[in-house]
Amino acid sequence: MDNNSNLCTWLNMKHFENDIQIKLEKALIKYDLSPVEFSFLHYLYDQYDSKASLLEIKDSLELSSAAVSRMAVRLENKDCKPIVRYHSEDNQKEVCLKITNSGIKHFKEASVVVDDVLNKFFSNSDFLALRDMILNTNTQAED
Template identity: 25%
Template sequence: MTYLEKWFDFNRRQVELEALLEQTIAEQSDQSLTLKEFYLLHFLNQSQEKSLRQIDLPDKLHLSPSAVSRMVARLEAKNCALLSRRCCDQDKRASFICLTKEGQTTLAYLQKAVEERLETSLDFIS
């Protein structure tokens, strides 16, 4: 197999795995979260204060700033209390997106489901 063929095979498997994770997260979350929304909760949880400036999220999520704004707005509109927004003290134009206790609980549950899915799906890597 050439390196190009290996690359295409790896890419195909990654797309398939992302679809499996998307399905797992949607099925396991009461809010029917997407994979990108799961990533958002994950990155918020990894931050020291469980919050990040909204302007810092596009790079982490590999999305445009407007896509991140729409994602946060969708989560707020779902009224699922997974995150909250607060103004930045230094710059009133900026806002922080914060993971709530409910968000931490939901994320912990979803991480377990995702770990189980990955455990059974990543055998092609080794």
């Protein structure tokens, strides 16, 4: 099989992603966050007013409604209380979440560690080889 095939590229991407996921899980343990919970907080932090509806978060993170709801409950119950739940003023049935000041502080501390992990992964030779493989696969597909 050709070393630059789409299959090889996809498998290498999956392995690389898995390695990053494992490293992030280990790095985020001291912040009592999973990578998905970190992404959840990142989404809220990144919003102009630091709040969003459960539906917006579900769509952004591409998770099920049940998963987003469970994650919101887990985050609400954490010691640092990173989020609060409330009902939209426009629609009382719509559940919204807002990142708290302690949540912002917690997110910023964790993001330093996440950035460090990602910088190490994206600057290592394995990633650079994978990037080259992806670019090479794309150019072969265009031919």
